[in-house]
Amino acid sequence: MSRRTGSREESLLWRTDQLSDALDVGGAELNPERAQAGEDLVAKVRQRWALKGSRTVVALAGATGSGKSSLFNALAGEDVSSIGVRRPTTSKAAAAIWGASDDASELLDWLGIDKRHHVADDSGTLDGLILVDLPDFDSTEVAHRQEADRILERSDVFVWVTDPQKYADARLHNEYLAPLQDHDTVMLVVLNQIDRIQDPGGAERIKADLAKLVAADGAGEFDVIGTSARLRDGLAELRGAIGEVVARRNAAEQRLVGDLKGTARGLLQDVGDVDPKLDRKADHKLVLALEHAAGVPVVLDAVQRDYLRQAGDHVGWPFTRWVSALRPDPLRRLRLSESSDRPAITESDVKTALGRSSLPPPSPAARSAVDLATRQVGETAGAGLPPRWADAVAAAATPESTALADSLDQAVMNTPLRARNPMWWQLVNLLQWLLALIAIGGLAWLVVLGALGFLQIDAEVPMYGPLPIPVLMLGGGLLLGILLALGSRAIARVGARRRRQAIEGRLASSVAEVAHEHVSTPVTAVLDRHKQARQQLQAAAK
Numbered sequence: 001m002s003r004r005t006g007s008r009e010e011s012l013l014w015r016t017d018q019l020s021d022a023l024d025v026g027g028a029e030l031n032p033e034r035a036q037a038g039e040d041l042v043a044k045v046r047q048r049w050a051l052k053g054s055r056t057v058v059a060l061a062g063a064t065g066s067g068k069s070s071l072f073n074a075l076a077g078e079d080v081s082s083i084g085v086r087r088p089t090t091s092k093a094a095a096a097i098w099g100a101s102d103d104a105s106e107l108l109d110w111l112g113i114d115k116r117h118h119v120a121d122d123s124g125t126l127d128g129l130i131l132v133d134l135p136d137f138d139s140t141e142v143a144h145r146q147e148a149d150r151i152l153e154r155s156d157v158f159v160w161v162t163d164p165q166k167y168a169d170a171r172l173h174n175e176y177l178a179p180l181q182d183h184d185t186v187m188l189v190v191l192n193q194i195d196r197i198q199d200p201g202g203a204e205r206i207k208a209d210l211a212k213l214v215a216a217d218g219a220g221e222f223d224v225i226g227t228s229a230r231l232r233d234g235l236a237e238l239r240g241a242i243g244e245v246v247a248r249r250n251a252a253e254q255r256l257v258g259d260l261k262g263t264a265r266g267l268l269q270d271v272g273d274v275d276p277k278l279d280r281k282a283d284h285k286l287v288l289a290l291e292h293a294a295g296v297p298v299v300l301d302a303v304q305r306d307y308l309r310q311a312g313d314h315v316g317w318p319f320t321r322w323v324s325a326l327r328p329d330p331l332r333r334l335r336l337s338e339s340s341d342r343p344a345i346t347e348s349d350v351k352t353a354l355g356r357s358s359l360p361p362p363s364p365a366a367r368s369a370v371d372l373a374t375r376q377v378g379e380t381a382g383a384g385l386p387p388r389w390a391d392a393v394a395a396a397a398t399p400e401s402t403a404l405a406d407s408l409d410q411a412v413m414n415t416p417l418r419a420r421n422p423m424w425w426q427l428v429n430l431l432q433w434l435l436a437l438i439a440i441g442g443l444a445w446l447v448v449l450g451a452l453g454f455l456q457i458d459a460e461v462p463m464y465g466p467l468p469i470p471v472l473m474l475g476g477g478l479l480l481g482i483l484l485a486l487g488s489r490a491i492a493r494v495g496a497r498r499r500r501q502a503i504e505g506r507l508a509s510s511v512a513e514v515a516h517e518h519v520s521t522p523v524t525a526v527l528d529r530h531k532q533a534r535q536q537l538q539a540a541a542k
Contacts, residue, residue, distance in 0.1 A: 291508065
C-alpha cells in the first residue's frame, strides 16, 4: 500500500462540477478525445456516487499466469474462479461479496458482473468488500482485455498482481501503472508466486526492484506484498491491507478524485498558462482602419465645407449670399444632412426605407487595412494560446464583412454631424444687414439727388468733410461689409477646423463602438471562456 495517504480538501462533487463546467466552457477548443474522456468521467462519477452505499469494489488485475485467480480463491476461501492449464483461463469477471448489510445487486449490475459469490466471514474484517477477479489484461482474446479494462475503469481499488517472471512487463507499467499517478491511496502491488524463487533473499530483492519500477512509473511509493496462493504465504498481510482500505469507507471517493485530477491535468494541456488580453495598440489601429473604411475622412471634409457654407450664409456679404445657394449641401450629397426637410426614420427603417448613406465604398486598400488590423487584433490577443484557442480568437476577430460595413455606415449616419451655431454669427449677420441698409440708404439718397438734379431742382447735400454723406453711406456700407465678410471668413476657417475636430471625436467614438461590438466583444468572450476553463481545470486538478 502507498505510504502517502494525501488529503482530500475539496469534495468529489465540487471537483466534478468544476470539470463539467470547464468542458462546457472550453467546448471545441479542447482536444476532442480528452474532452470526450472528461465527459465520460463526469457521467461515471455521478453514476458511481449515486450507487455509493458502503461497498468497496476491489479488482484483482494481472497478466496471464500471474496466479490472480488462485489468489482470489484463496482470499474467498472457496474455488469461486475456475483455474486450469489452458491460458487464458478467466474469460468473465467473478465477484466475491463480503457482508450482507448492504445489497450489492445494483452496484454489481452497474459493473456488469453476473458471476457472484457471497462469502461467509464471521470476523467482519472485510464487511462491505466486493472482490473482483478480472480476465487477464494481456489476454490474446480481445474480448477478455476489453472486459478487464471496462471493470478496471469502474473499480474503486486496484490490486496489481504480478509474478517473478513478468513483474517488469512493459504493458503493466506503461499502460496501467504510469497513468495512475493520482491513485496511490487506492492501489496495492502484489508479487505472487514467491514460492518459485529459489534464491535465498531473491524475493526481497525482486520486491524492492518492483517497488522502484512502480515509483519510476509515477504511481507512488509502495511496500510490495509478497504472496504465494499455493502455500498461503502473505495472504494474511494482503487480507489486512485490503481490510484497511475497506474500513476507511472512502475508496470510491479517492478513486474518483484521482480520476478527476488526472483528467483535468491532461486537459490543462489544451489551455494556456496565462490569460491574454486585448492589445490596446492593435485595437487603436483597428479603429483607425475602420474609420478609413467607413469614409470618415470624406465625412469630415464634408463637415468642414458645410460649416464654411453655413458661415457664409450668416456672415457673408448679403449681396452675394445668393451664390452659396447654388452650391450643393456637402452633407446632403452624402445623405447625412440633418435638415428639417429630411424625412424622419427610425433605426429599423434605415435599411428598408433609406438604405445606406451615399458614402463611397471602401477602397481595396482600406479593406486590406481592415483585414490586416483585425488579423493583428486576433494574433496579439491569441498569442501564447494553444492552436485551437488561437484559431477561435482569430475567428472572433474576423467579423462578416457585410455586417461590419452596414454597422459602420449606420454608425456614421446616426452620429450628429452638426452643432449649435456660434453666437458671433448672429452678431455679424446683424451688423452685415445694418451695413447693407446703410449702403442701400446711401444709394437711394444719391438716386433721389440725381432725380432732383434731372428735374433741375436744387437740393442741399450734407457734407462730411470733403465728401457727401450719401456717398460715404454707399461706399462705407459696401466697403465695410466686404471687409467684415473677409474677416469673418478667416475666423470661420478656424471654426471649421474646430468643428471638424469635434465631429472627428464623435465619429471615432461611434466607430469604436462598432469595433467593440463586432471585434473586441467576440474576442473578449473567447478569452473569458479560456480563462474560466483554465481556472476550473486547475481547481479540478488541485
